[in-house]
Amino acid sequence: MPESLSAKEETAESLALDRAVAHLKGLQAEGGWWKGELETNVTMDAEDLLLREFLGVRGAKDTEEAARWIRSQQRDDGTWANFYGGPGDLSTTVEAWVALRLAGDDPGEPHMRAAAEFVRAGGGLEASRVFTRIWLALFGLWSWDELPTMPPELIFLPSWFPLNVYDWACWARQTVVPLTIVSTLRPVRPLPFDVDEIRTGTKPGGRLVAPWTWRGAFHYLDKALHQYGKLPVQPLRKRAMREAAEWILARQEADGSWGGIQPPWVYSLLALHLLGYPLDHPAMRAGLEGLEGFIIREDTPEGPVRRLEACQSPVWDTGLAVIALADAGVPPDDPVVVKAADWLLGEEIRQPGDWAVRRPATPPGGWAFEFANDVYPDVDDTAEIVLALRRAGHPDPRRLKEAIDRGVTWARGMQSADGGWGAFDADNTQRLTLSLPFCDFGAVIDPPSADVTAHVVEMLAAEGLSGETECRRGVLWLLDDQREDGSWYGRWGANHVYGTGAVVPALVAAGVSPSAVPIRRAVDWLAAHQNPDGGWGEDLRSYRDPEWIGRGTSTASQTAWALMALLAAGERESSIVERGVRWLVEHQRPDGTWDEPQFTGTGFPGDFYINYHLYRIVFPVSALGRYLKGWPT
Numbered sequence: 001m002p003e004s005l006s007a008k009e010e011t012a013e014s015l016a017l018d019r020a021v022a023h024l025k026g027l028q029a030e031g032g033w034w035k036g037e038l039e040t041n042v043t044m045d046a047e048d049l050l051l052r053e054f055l056g057v058r059g060a061k062d063t064e065e066a067a068r069w070i071r072s073q074q075r076d077d078g079t080w081a082n083f084y085g086g087p088g089d090l091s092t093t094v095e096a097w098v099a100l101r102l103a104g105d106d107p108g109e110p111h112m113r114a115a116a117e118f119v120r121a122g123g124g125l126e127a128s129r130v131f132t133r134i135w136l137a138l139f140g141l142w143s144w145d146e147l148p149t150m151p152p153e154l155i156f157l158p159s160w161f162p163l164n165v166y167d168w169a170c171w172a173r174q175t176v177v178p179l180t181i182v183s184t185l186r187p188v189r190p191l192p193f194d195v196d197e198i199r200t201g202t203k204p205g206g207r208l209v210a211p212w213t214w215r216g217a218f219h220y221l222d223k224a225l226h227q228y229g230k231l232p233v234q235p236l237r238k239r240a241m242r243e244a245a246e247w248i249l250a251r252q253e254a255d256g257s258w259g260g261i262q263p264p265w266v267y268s269l270l271a272l273h274l275l276g277y278p279l280d281h282p283a284m285r286a287g288l289e290g291l292e293g294f295i296i297r298e299d300t301p302e303g304p305v306r307r308l309e310a311c312q313s314p315v316w317d318t319g320l321a322v323i324a325l326a327d328a329g330v331p332p333d334d335p336v337v338v339k340a341a342d343w344l345l346g347e348e349i350r351q352p353g354d355w356a357v358r359r360p361a362t363p364p365g366g367w368a369f370e371f372a373n374d375v376y377p378d379v380d381d382t383a384e385i386v387l388a389l390r391r392a393g394h395p396d397p398r399r400l401k402e403a404i405d406r407g408v409t410w411a412r413g414m415q416s417a418d419g420g421w422g423a424f425d426a427d428n429t430q431r432l433t434l435s436l437p438f439c440d441f442g443a444v445i446d447p448p449s450a451d452v453t454a455h456v457v458e459m460l461a462a463e464g465l466s467g468e469t470e471c472r473r474g475v476l477w478l479l480d481d482q483r484e485d486g487s488w489y490g491r492w493g494a495n496h497v498y499g500t501g502a503v504v505p506a507l508v509a510a511g512v513s514p515s516a517v518p519i520r521r522a523v524d525w526l527a528a529h530q531n532p533d534g535g536w537g538e539d540l541r542s543y544r545d546p547e548w549i550g551r552g553t554s555t556a557s558q559t560a561w562a563l564m565a566l567l568a569a570g571e572r573e574s575s576i577v578e579r580g581v582r583w584l585v586e587h588q589r590p591d592g593t594w595d596e597p598q599f600t601g602t603g604f605p606g607d608f609y610i611n612y613h614l615y616r617i618v619f620p621v622s623a624l625g626r627y628l629k630g631w632p633t
Contacts, residue, residue, distance in 0.1 A: 016585045016592075017624040021328045023592030024321060024617050025336050032343030034321040035314040036614030037296065040603070041082050042070045043092050044262055044308040046099035048291070050135050051266050053102060054189055055273060057288065065297065065306035067103035070096050071111065072305065078114025083540050083599035083609040085553070090122040091132040097198060098136070107197045116197045124200030134179070137188070138270075141195050144186040152180040152240035155247060159357050165247075166357045167430040169446035170376045173354070174251065174264030177244050178271035184241065185274045245275055251354075252283055253372040256290025260370030262310040265291070310603070310610075315347055316369050316381050317614045322388035324618040327625030327632055332393035341392035341400065344385055348403050349377045355414065358426045362413030365406030378423045379414050380492065382407045383455035387462055391632070408463055411456050412470045419473035420448025420481070421456045423492070443604045449491030450481050450499045454506035461509035475510050478503050479518055486521030487550070494558065494600045494609070495542045496549050500526060501561025505568035514570040523569050525550070526562050527576050534579035535587070536562040537598065543605040556594035557612075559583055560619035567626050581627055584620050593617045 028034055045066045052058035073096075074080055079088025080096045097115045105112055119125060125136065136142035155177065157164035165173045248268050251258055258264040269287045277284050294309045322340050330337060344367070352364050353375040366382035368374065386407045394400040416427045428446040453474050460471040482488060482503075483496070490498030504522050508514055528550075530536060535554025542548035552558075563580045571577050588594055594616045601610030626632065 012585050013581060013624060013628060016588050017328055017621065017628060019588065019590075019592030020617055020621045020624065021325065021330065021592075024324065024621055027614075027617075028321070028336055028340065032318075032339035033314045034317040034340075034614060035312060036317055036612055038309050038311050038313050038601075039599070039611040039613065040310045040608065041089075041092055042073050042080050042099075042307075043095050044310050045070055045306075046095040047135060047262070047266060048308045049099045049102055050095075050138070051269065053191075054138055054187075054270065055279065055288075057279065058102075062306060063103050065304050066308075067100055067105070068300075068303055069305035069307045070099055070103075071105075072300070072302065074111055074115070077118065078111065079118045080115075082607070084597045084611065086540060086599075086609075088118055090119060091128040093119055094125050094128045094132050094198060095135065098141070098195060101193050101195075102191065112197075119198040120200055124202065125195060125198050126200055126202050134182070136195065137186075138182075140188040140190045144183070144188075147183065149183045150176060150180045152184055152237065152244045154180055155240055155244045162430065162432055166354065166425075167428070167433055168444055169428055170354055170424040171259060171261060171263065172433075172444040174259050174261075175267055178248055178264065178267040181241050181244055181271040181274060182267065184237070187274055241275065245272065248272065249283055251375050252286065253374065255293065255372040256286035256288070257370075257372060258287075259376055260311055260368070260373040262294075262308070312370055313612065313614075314371055315344070315367050315385065317612075317618070318344060319367075319381065319384040319388040320614070320618040320622075322392055323384065323632075324621035324625065326388070326391040327622040327629065329625060329629045332391060334393075337392050338394060341389055341394045344389060345394070345399060345403050348406070349374050350406075353377065355425050358428070359413050362410060363406070365403075365410035367407065376424055377410070379411055379421050380423050380452045380455055382411050383452075383459040386411070386459050387455075390462060404463075408459070408465070411459065412468075415456075415470050415473070416448050418448060419477035420450075420453040421474070422446040422448050423452050443607075448477065450478060450488040451490050451492050451502040453477055453481075454488075454499075454502040458502075458506035458509050461506070461511070466510045471510055475507060475512065478507060479512075482518055482521070485549075486518075486525035488522075490602065491605065492602050493561075494540050494552075494602055495538050495605075496525075497529070497536050497538045497558045497561050498600070498602075501558075501565045504565035508568045514568070519569050523566060523571060526566060530562070530576060530579065534583035535559040536580070540599060540602070540609050543602075553598060554583060554587075555596050555598045555600055555616075556584065556587065557596060557600045557615040557619045560623035563623040564619075564626060567623070567631065572627065577627070581624065584624060588620075594620060 049058060049063060049066055077088060080092045081087060082089045082092055093115050097112065130148060133142045133147055137144050137147060154165060159166045165177060168176055248271060253260060258268045269284065272284060294312065295306055296309065297304060297306050318340050322337060325337055347367055349366055349368060350364050351374060366377035367385045368377045369381050386404050389400060389404050414426045415421055422428050423446055425446050430445060433444050457471055457474040460466060465471050487496040488499035488503045490496060500522050504519060512519060531554045533554055536558045537552035537554045538550055538558060539548045539552035559580055563577060566577050596616035599609040599611040600615055601612045603610055
């Protein structure tokens with residue numbers, strides 16, 4: 001222990017770790033997995049009501065409970081935000097307002113007037129994102145003529161041709177393919193109200209873009225596609241929609257979802273429905289029933305509420321929980337760890353998916369994020385699961401080793417040409433897609449990122465492969481990706497604290513000396529961004545505004561990320577680490593966990609964020625464990 005800490009304080013830290021471990025163990029499901037709530041924003045609930053209205057299955061009870069939840073999330077200024085403490089978001093507020101109108105709220109009520117005033121002040125629904133206006137167009141509240149279009153013939157483009165579906169990130173391609181059907185058929189099912197209260201009357205648009213640029217060229221191409229779409233449906237278009245439907249059906253998961261995430265799920269249901277699939281068709285029935293498993297219901301003083309998770313993260317959560325318990329000194333043969341390892345082994349994916357389009361010679365292996373997502377295992381989960389399984393016991397050690405080996409082989413095969421790793425695909429870097437008028441929301445490609453690359457490098461090092469070509473190239477990629485200020489950008493977590501917290505341990509594990517310049521620069525950055533209270537926090541506005549980089553209210557997860565980087569860099573005896581550990585101890589709740597209303601997970605940088613409810617305990621357990629027990633081996 002650092003000499004500056006007394007025995008009493010040492011006991012306080014040990015007790016804090018013991019309480020957290022006990023709490024974490026108690027959260028394990030009977031089947032061996034962990035799953036914290038994946039909290040996002042009310043667009044999930046608004047779009048769920050709109051989907052059910054369009055399909056004719058919206059019930060009064062569901063509507064009442066969802067509307068009560070949406071109202072409860074409105075802030076004092078009348079807006080809805082995309083993350084806790086964030087600024088009001090225009091599109092989110094539009095969708096919430098429309099959903100509440102659907103639920104029967106009068107536009108003259110104070111909460112509705114306040115929302116409408118915010119929307120109008122921000123440019124009205126005319127300034128909302130494309131996806132929001134697609135939902136409005138389904139009900140005749142926006143013109144399909146004023147939306148970008150994507151032709152279903154896109155499905156015919158070969159994988160080597162620009163803008164083919166595999167040039168999109170997996171979450172985007174699964175959304176775009178069904179939307180080509182929806183935007184071609186252009187359905188309208190009117191509602192008994194209008195949205196004049198949130199219009200400004202201005203024509204949407206923006207600066208004219210030069211036609212010789214890609215963005216300008218796509219603008220004019222979109223106009224041509226609109227004219228093409230007005231022609232009578234030709235045999236090629238019919239065949240394209242049939243092919244797109246088959247593509248969609250082939251990717252429905254066992255739980256009825258598409259990719260285990262909300263956007264492709266709801267748009268796939270819409271597309272199939274519009275193509276004539278009845279609600280009792282097995283695919284439609286499974287899709288609608290599967291959504292029920294993503295709904296969280298709870299009682300509140302105002303009455304029962306109902307909210308929809310955008311996704312679920314049991315594999316990710318379980319891998320992180322096993323790593324945390326191992327860091328805390330829980331032995332590999334502990335029944336909790338063994339049960340988790342057995343469940344994770346059962347979740348291994350042994351079949352090819354869309355990733356094989358770019359890597360056909362790579363044998364399948366690895367893990368996905370969700371309960372059911374066999375088409376899209378991801379590199380990040382696979383790296384963390386391998387790190388977890390190698391520290392877990394199992395009654396069949398051969399089975400354990402073979403699964404680890406397959407995961408390592410698959411992850412190595414998914415390395416991109418530049419030496420880094422993306423999350424779901426290799427070399428998914430076609431930036432041409434970013435110029436399409438359709439793409440005004442969310443990341444649509446999956447290029448290598450520092451956090452994913454770091455996790456793979458750390459995994460390879462743990463497997464004794466730090467001298468192999470893939471690991472060395474990954475290390476070089478990370479060193480080259482370091483920002484001028486000494487930090488790393490976090491693609492899947494908020495933000496530079498997450499990226500730096502992932503990269504420093506990976507580089508040190510791979511053999512970079514803690515005294516090396518890149519590591520010292522990272523330490524200096526973390527030291528400079530420690531809050532006066534001893535913790536670390538970074539507001540999600542840092543993705544758009546550099547002034548927020550490294551700045552924000554201290555949180556348990558972000559403090560833990562910073563501590564793990566500092567511990568890896570050899571700073572265990574420093575006052576910086578001492579203050580960070582003290583923050584965790586002093587802010588722990590009596591039940592062993594931490595309060596963390598802040599969102600520290602990232603779906604789409606700048607657009608969509610996540611509060612992983614398990615982050616507030618697994619990462620502090622790892623940080624305290626590594627502080628008290630030493631660095632993992």
